[in-house]
Amino acid sequence: MVGHVQPVVHVQFSPDGRYIISGSFDKSIKLWDGYTGDFMCTFRGHVGPVYQIAWATDNRYLISASKDSTLKLWDIKTRKLMKDLPGHADEIYALDWSCDGEKVATGGKDRQVKIWVN
Numbered sequence: 088m089v090g091h092v093q094p095v096v097h098v099q100f101s102p103d104g105r106y107i108i109s110g111s112f113d114k115s116i117k118l119w120d121g122y123t124g125d126f127m128c129t130f131r132g133h134v135g136p137v138y139q140i141a142w143a144t145d146n147r148y149l150i151s152a153s154k155d156s157t158l159k160l161w162d163i164k165t166r167k168l169m170k171d172l173p174g175h176a177d178e179i180y181a182l183d184w185s186c187d188g189e190k191v192a193t194g195g196k197d198r199q200v201k202i203w204v205n
Contacts, residue, residue, distance in 0.1 A: 088124050090117050097139050101146045106163070108149055110137030116151055116161070132159050132168050139182035141191065150191055152179035158193060158203065174201060 093112035100107055100121055107119040116130040116137055135154030142149050148169070151159050156179060158172040177196035184191050191203040 088119055088126070090126055090129075091115065093136075096136065099140055099142065101142050102144055103146055105146065108140050108142070110140045110151060112136040114153075116140060116149075118163070118166070128166050130159075130161050130166070130168070132171070133157065135178070138178070138180055141182050141184040143184055144186060144188045150182065150184065152182040152193060152195075154178045156195070156197075158182070158191070172203060174203075175199065 091111040091113050095109050095111045097110040098107060104121045107121050109117045114133045114136060118127040120127055133153040133155050137151050137153050139152040140149055147163055149161050156175045156177055159168055160170040162169050175195040175197050179193050179195040181194035189205050192200060194200045
């Protein structure tokens with residue numbers, strides 16, 4: 088599975104194992120087939136390295152956190168950016184989606200933990 092041009096810092100299977108997502112210092116997110124390893128698409132929109140990615144429990148969405156201090160919500164079906172979520176004052180290092188799929192928690196260099204409600 089080759090495709091990023093800078094170090095990969097996060098990789099995660101979707102909850103059902105159908106997809107693999109990878110985030111990189113090259114500012115991109117790549118989607119791979121979880122069964123074959125085949126490349127599917129690239130998500131672009133961050134202007135800094137992508138540090139973390141989290142899947143919604145239903146596999147329909149993923150959210151990414153970046154050095155650029157933004158979160159981005161992506162639609163897997165359309166493979167497009169749904170929302171750009173600024174709010175942290177600095178890099179976002181930590182990210183997780185709640186089990187009910189209603190909230191996302193983030194933590195960053197600004198020493199804040201934020202909860203985002205869907």
